[in-house]
Amino acid sequence: MAFLIRTIDFTAAGREIIRDRVLEQASLTVGRAAECEIHLPDLAVEQRHLRIDLAANGMLAVEALGTLGFGLDGRVVTEGTIDPRTGGEIALGAARLAVARETDGSTSITIRQVAADEGKGDALRGFALASALPSKRAMSWVFAAAILLLLLAIPVASHLLRTPVKNDPKGEAPGQVVLDAAWSSGELSLKHHSLENNCESCHVAAFESVQDETCISCHEDTANHAAMPRQAKGIPPPTPGDAIQWKIGAALGKEGPLGCVSCHSEHEGPVRQKPAAQAFCADCHNTLDTRLTDTALGNAHDFGKEHPQFRPVFYASFGAAKPVRAVLDVKPVERSGLKFPHDVHMDARGGAARMAVSLTQYGAPLECKDCHSLTPDKIGFKEVKMEDSCEGCHSLVSGRTAIGGFRKLRHGDVKDLAEDLAQISSGPRPALAPRRDRPGQIGSGSPYRADFGRPVRAYIGLSNALSPGGVCTECHLPTRSKGQADLMPVNLPDRFLTSGFFNHEAHKKEECTDCHAADTSKLASDLLIPDLKSCRDCHLGATAVKTRKIVPSECAMCHAYHVPAGQWSPKGKAPHYSPAPTPAPKPGPAKTTVAAVIERAKS
Amino acid sequence: MASAAKNRFKQDEKRRDSDHVSFLRHRGFRWLWVALALSAASIAGYLLIDQQPRPNGGTWYGYTLGTIGVGLILWLSLLGVRKRRINPGAWSLKAWTSAHVYLGLSLVVVGTLHTGFQIGWNVHTLAYVLMLLVIATGIYGVIVYAALPASLSANRKEMTRAQMLDALTAIDRQLESAAQPLARGDADLVIAALEQDTFHGGAWGRLTGSYPRCATRRALRRIDPASDAAARVHALLTKRAEQLAQIRGALRIRALLEVWLFIHVPLTIALIAALTAHVISVFYYW
Numbered sequence: 001m002a003f004l005i006r007t008i009d010f011t012a013a014g015r016e017i018i019r020d021r022v023l024e025q026a027s028l029t030v031g032r033a034a035e036c037e038i039h040l041p042d043l044a045v046e047q048r049h050l051r052i053d054l055a056a057n058g059m060l061a062v063e064a065l066g067t068l069g070f071g072l073d074g075r076v077v078t079e080g081t082i083d084p085r086t087g088g089e090i091a092l093g094a095a096r097l098a099v100a101r102e103t104d105g106s107t108s109i110t111i112r113q114v115a116a117d118e119g120k121g122d123a124l125r126g127f128a129l130a131s132a133l134p135s136k137r138a139m140s141w142v143f144a145a146a147i148l149l150l151l152l153a154i155p156v157a158s159h160l161l162r163t164p165v166k167n168d169p170k171g172e173a174p175g176q177v178v179l180d181a182a183w184s185s186g187e188l189s190l191k192h193h194s195l196e197n198n199c200e201s202c203h204v205a206a207f208e209s210v211q212d213e214t215c216i217s218c219h220e221d222t223a224n225h226a227a228m229p230r231q232a233k234g235i236p237p238p239t240p241g242d243a244i245q246w247k248i249g250a251a252l253g254k255e256g257p258l259g260c261v262s263c264h265s266e267h268e269g270p271v272r273q274k275p276a277a278q279a280f281c282a283d284c285h286n287t288l289d290t291r292l293t294d295t296a297l298g299n300a301h302d303f304g305k306e307h308p309q310f311r312p313v314f315y316a317s318f319g320a321a322k323p324v325r326a327v328l329d330v331k332p333v334e335r336s337g338l339k340f341p342h343d344v345h346m347d348a349r350g351g352a353a354r355m356a357v358s359l360t361q362y363g364a365p366l367e368c369k370d371c372h373s374l375t376p377d378k379i380g381f382k383e384v385k386m387e388d389s390c391e392g393c394h395s396l397v398s399g400r401t402a403i404g405g406f407r408k409l410r411h412g413d414v415k416d417l418a419e420d421l422a423q424i425s426s427g428p429r430p431a432l433a434p435r436r437d438r439p440g441q442i443g444s445g446s447p448y449r450a451d452f453g454r455p456v457r458a459y460i461g462l463s464n465a466l467s468p469g470g471v472c473t474e475c476h477l478p479t480r481s482k483g484q485a486d487l488m489p490v491n492l493p494d495r496f497l498t499s500g501f502f503n504h505e506a507h508k509k510e511e512c513t514d515c516h517a518a519d520t521s522k523l524a525s526d527l528l529i530p531d532l533k534s535c536r537d538c539h540l541g542a543t544a545v546k547t548r549k550i551v552p553s554e555c556a557m558c559h560a561y562h563v564p565a566g567q568w569s570p571k572g573k574a575p576h577y578s579p580a581p582t583p584a585p586k587p588g589p590a591k592t593t594v595a596a597v598i599e600r601a602k603s
Numbered sequence: 604m605a606s607a608a609k610n611r612f613k614q615d616e617k618r619r620d621s622d623h624v625s626f627l628r629h630r631g632f633r634w635l636w637v638a639l640a641l642s643a644a645s646i647a648g649y650l651l652i653d654q655q656p657r658p659n660g661g662t663w664y665g666y667t668l669g670t671i672g673v674g675l676i677l678w679l680s681l682l683g684v685r686k687r688r689i690n691p692g693a694w695s696l697k698a699w700t701s702a703h704v705y706l707g708l709s710l711v712v713v714g715t716l717h718t719g720f721q722i723g724w725n726v727h728t729l730a731y732v733l734m735l736l737v738i739a740t741g742i743y744g745v746i747v748y749a750a751l752p753a754s755l756s757a758n759r760k761e762m763t764r765a766q767m768l769d770a771l772t773a774i775d776r777q778l779e780s781a782a783q784p785l786a787r788g789d790a791d792l793v794i795a796a797l798e799q800d801t802f803h804g805g806a807w808g809r810l811t812g813s814y815p816r817c818a819t820r821r822a823l824r825r826i827d828p829a830s831d832a833a834a835r836v837h838a839l840l841t842k843r844a845e846q847l848a849q850i851r852g853a854l855r856i857r858a859l860l861e862v863w864l865f866i867h868v869p870l871t872i873a874l875i876a877a878l879t880a881h882v883i884s885v886f887y888y889w
Contacts, residue, residue, distance in 0.1 A: 073842075074770025075762055086838040087781060089773035098777055101835075110780070126802040127764050127853060129861040133806050136868040143873035151726045152880040156887065182726045183884040185660070203888035210889070245663045252889055265656055 003028060003054075004108040005038060022106075026054045029065065030092060038111065044093035052109075059083055060099060060107065062090060155180040159200060176200060186267040193270060202266075208253035215260040222562050231258055234292045235284050278302065278542040281555040296325075303553045304540030312496035312529040318477070319489050332527040337488035339475055342518040342528070352393065361392045368512045378505035380495045386411050386475075394474060398424055414466070414486055421461040496529045500558040627745070629701035637702070638709035641671075645709075649716045659719035660727070660885075668717040672710060673878055676734065679707050680871050707741055710734060726884055730877040733870055740867040751860050758852040767853065771801060771846050778839045784832035792822035793836060796843065801850060809858035812851060819844050 003023045008016060028037035031048040040049075046066045053061045064070055064078040071091025072080040082088035084101040091097075098110040125131055155177055162176040175198040188196055195201050202210045216222065225231060235257060238246060246256060256262070263280075282301035289299055298308025311325040318335045326332040345352045345366050353365035362370060371389040372381045386394075396409040398420065410416035465471045466478055466485040477488040513519050515530040539553040546552050645668060654662040660669055682703045686696055714734050722728050762770070775797050782793040799818040808814050823844060828837035 071769065071773075074766050074768075074773045074846075076766065086835055086842065087777045089777055091769070091773070096773070096776065098780065100777070100780065123768055123801075124764050127857055129806065129809065129858045129865065131802060132804075132809055132858075133862075133865050136865055139865070139869035140872035143869055144876035147729070147873055147876040147880060151729070151877070152883060155884070159887075180884075180888070182724070182729075183888055184723070184725055185727055185885075186721055186723055199888055206887050208889065241663065252886060254889075265661070268657065268659075 002106040003037075003052075004102060004106050006108060006110045008110065008112040010113075028052050030090075030097070031065070038097070038109070040092060040095050040111075042093035042095060045095070049092055050090070054107065055081075058085075060088075150179060151182050154178050155183060156206075159206065162200065164200070164204065174198070184267060187270045188266055189268065190270055190272055192266065205253075209249070209255065209259075210261050210266075211253070212255055212260050215264075225561050228258065230292060234288055234295075236287070236291070278554045281559070300555075302541030302543065303555070303557075304536060304544050307532060309532050310497060310529065312527060313493050313498050314496065314527055315491035315493070318479075318491075320491060323491070323493050326527070333525045334527045336492050336524055337477055337490045338492075338524050339473075339477065340524040342521040342524075342526075344522075346513075346519045355393050359392055368518065374504055378503055379501045383492075383494065390475065396471070409471075417465065417472070418462050421465065424461065496527075501560070502558065624697075626697045626700040627704065629697050634698075634702040634705040638705035641706070642709045642712035645671075645713050645716050654719075657719065658716075659721055660717050662719075665717055665719060668713050669882075672713045672717055672734075673882065675706055675710055675713065676874065676878060679703050679710075680875060683868070704741070704745055707738055711738055726877060726880050730874060730881045733874040733877050737867055737870045737874055740863040740870070744863040744867060747860050747863065751856050755853065755856045755860070758849065758856060760849070762849070764853065767846065767850050768801065771843065771850065774839060774843045774846060778836065778843065781832065781835045781839055784830075785826075785836060789822075789826050789833065789836070792818075792825055793840075796822045796840065801847070802854070804851075806858065806862075809851075809854045810862060812855045814851065817844075817847070819847055 003025070005021050005023060007019045009019075010016060023037055025037075029048055029051045030036055030038040030040065030045075031050070032040060032042065032045045033047040036048060046068055048065045049068065050062055050064045050070050053063070055061055060082040062070070062072065062080050062082060069076045069078040071077075071089075072082070073088055074091075082090075082099050084099055084107045087098065087100040089096055089098050094113050094115075096112055096114055098112075100108050100110070102108050130136075158176065158178040159180065165176070177200050180199045181197060184196075184199065187193070202214055204211065204214055226234070237243075238257070246254070250256065254261070278301075285297070286299060286301040286306075288295055288297060300307045309329065311327075312332070313323045313325050314332055314334045316324050316333070316335060318337055320335070344350055346368075347353060348365040356362035356366045356370075357364060371384050374380075375382055384390075391411070396411060397406045398409050399407045401407050409420045463470075463485055466487060467473065468478060470478075472478070472487055476490075479486050479488050507515075515534055516528045517526075518528055521528055538549055539551050539557075542552055542554045544550055544552040648664060649658065649668075652664050654664055659665055682699055685699050714731055718728070718731055722731070759767075778793060778797060782790055785793065795818040803816070804814045814820075819840060823837065823840045826833055826837055826840065828834040
């Protein structure tokens with residue numbers, strides 16, 4: 001039962017001084033008081049701070065004598081036990097009392113002073129996660145700098161420093177701006193997909209909306225819906241919210257609601273543009289007459305509810321230079337210059353039908369398609385040619401040729417006809433019966449008279465042909481020009497409905513006569529273009545309920561925005577708009593085509 | 604006079620009440636209701652307003668949501684500035700924190716509607732994803748702040764962090780003297796245990812509590828407690844391992860408590876950078 005007290009001090013030079021003493025007792029006190037067995041001259045220590053008792057089982061009981069505790073293995077306690085075999089450490093002020101069992105069975109208490117732990121605060125920092133991770137500030141700087149450099153600075157710099165090149169709609173030239181693909185908010189539409197990596201071909205200038213000029217540099221054929229000033233006048237005033245938006249947009253180079261991009265929004269994925277909804281048209285056309293007071297267009301907002309009567313283009317007077325549009329609610333009288341009773345030709349039991357049956361060319365009563373054939377756009381019909389469609393019955397054969405064929409009068413020009421008729425009259429004729437010519441017998445049928453007599457017969461022939469009952473007036477109307485017999489010029493428009501399109505292909509299940517009252521039309525002056533009401537048998541507005549018969553019809557079913565007469569097709573090859581048919585100009589002012597109307601409408 | 608005293612009492616009572624109300628319950632969930640109203644209004648607008656040709660960030664409604672979103676993000680990130688400024692006034696830090704949490708959550712709605720559900724590999728979606736990550740880490744932060752402090756306190760067992768380190772130091776001093784009789788090999792094991800940094804293991808070790816290279820545990824495994832001296836060292840090493848386990852428990856809870864901020868804050872700054880790039884690029888290529 002002994003304590004070995006070992007005190008370790010340091011000299012000023014740092015040398016260790018070890019003093020040992022042995023206390024043969026089972027209990028000892030520790031404190032600042034001089035009578036304590038272990039005397040610690042430290043103001044932080046109580047006069048009699050604690051007592052150490054050696055228990056019977058070899059354990060050491062440590063008990064604070066005052067109210068202050070002591071450190072036992074790092075923990076502040078007021079009492080505790082130490083197993084001398086594993087040892088323990090008591091902390092009192094700056095002193096550390098290490099308790100251990102010596103080999104001889106005694107308990108040693110080693111006292112040493114420790115320097116104040118100045119690094120303790122730093123050590124505590126080790127508990128924070130910050131000591132094991134890079135600093136938040138450094139990470140922030142790195143992330144922010146990387147994003148700003150790669151996704152902002154590099155694209156902007158390469159955009160500003162590039163040399164702009166000519167537009168490249170096929171996307172053959174590589175894009176010049178680096179890393180701007182990361183700016184794309186979505187894939188481009190199918191038509192523009194080749195421009196995917198060439199942002200600057202549309203986004204030409206910085207902080208400027210895509211300009212119409214840029215669009216038109218490729219889409220040069222696209223026509224304006226109407227003249228710009230009229231469109232601007234025709235659109236309804238924007239709501240206050242829209243007005244603010246457009247004002248802000250204008251500051252950033254947007255070209256207003258009439259600019260290309262206000263309707264054609266891009267980066268919506270690799271799809272095709274959809275036709276505009278009915279509301280898009282109705283916004284302006286609903287009350288167009290209140291803003292465009294001089295417009296000839298009727299208001300329209302829904303085909304089933306409000307749509308003006310059709311106004312087909314036709315020739316209202318004989319030989320007119322230009323066709324006119326029908327006036328609303330007046331039955332149009334067409335002055336084509338032709339006689340053509342449709343009913344006679346279409347009567348399945350009439351003479352025309354019997355004639356057609358007898359001809360190998362037809363072999364059956366006449367049908368519409370025998371004369372009228374669709375143009376490739378399936379909207380209009382090809383011009384009816386006399387030689388192809390009429391001549392099978394209305395023959396112009398004037399005799400046999402020497403080689404066994406037929407000679408025909410030429411069709412199309414009265415001058416040609418006059419020449420052909422003159423030839424008939426002057427040509428040698430075979431004698432009706434073999435006979436001998438007698439002297440002085442210069443009869444009316446002889447070649448002499450024809451060759452040297454007064455040229456009466458040719459003129460009479462021509463005059464007969466051109467007069468009522470003559471071969472020409474079977475179909476044509478006789479007239480006189482410059483004092484001479486002539487025929488009315490034939491005026492037929494290539495297309496009757498010029499501000500919309502009617503796809504005949506889509507209606508091929510119907511009979512022609514379901515819409516065109518040709519089988520009962522007795523006169524060529526009947527304009528056989530169906531009216532609005534007949535369309536509404538099936539076609540009602542966009543809001544109509546689809547049934548077997550009723551077809552809900554949006555504006556875009558018949559009207560296209562940029563080319564009113566062209567057809568927008570949701571599929572098929574480019575362009576979206578089949579251009580309006582513009583046949584080659586024909587000679588003569590009377591043959592003015594519908595293209596002229598479109599031209600006028602455009603200007 | 605009486606009414607002044609009564610007012611004073613009311614004010615003090617209010618303060619005392621508010622001192623013990625969590626920022627989540629601040630003023631009867633005031634900011635929760637504000638955030639819910641904002642989200643509901645955004646959703647209603649999105650559903651009711653017909654955007655042509657389809658909803659996206661470039662319609663007027665999209666710009667409106669985007670402006671609200673960027674304003675909120677910038678204001679929410681100012682919490683870091685606000686919390687460092689101790690100033691009196693109606694705008695208490697608790698109110699800020701409450702608004703920060705709830706308005707931050709409403710950004711999920713505002714931001715998502717602003718995208719118009721158009722997602723791609725671009726700077727715009729980068730900003731959106733960063734925003735979602737920041738919000739997700741924020742949600743994690745709120746949850747751990749509510750759940751973990753209790754376990755942190757349980758783990759301490761009435762010891763401060765300094766005492767935990769002191770205890771380890773005390774054990775180390777004893778270990779050093781107890782290990783004197785040991786042979787070279789065992790002495791080296793003890794030296795390795797004593798020399799290893801208390802906080803060894805890195806962030807991963809702290810988060811998972813797994814320390815495969817712990818020198819103390821290695822020494823425990825290898826020292827055979829056959830002799831008296833070795834048995835004593837072994838007993839001390841066991842004590843050391845227990846003390847280390849407590850410290851590491853504290854480290855783990857602390858790391859779980861703090862780790863979200865190491866994502867939340869840098870990603871917020873990255874988000875502000877991405878937002879800058881997003882806004883500038885949109886108008887640059889308008």
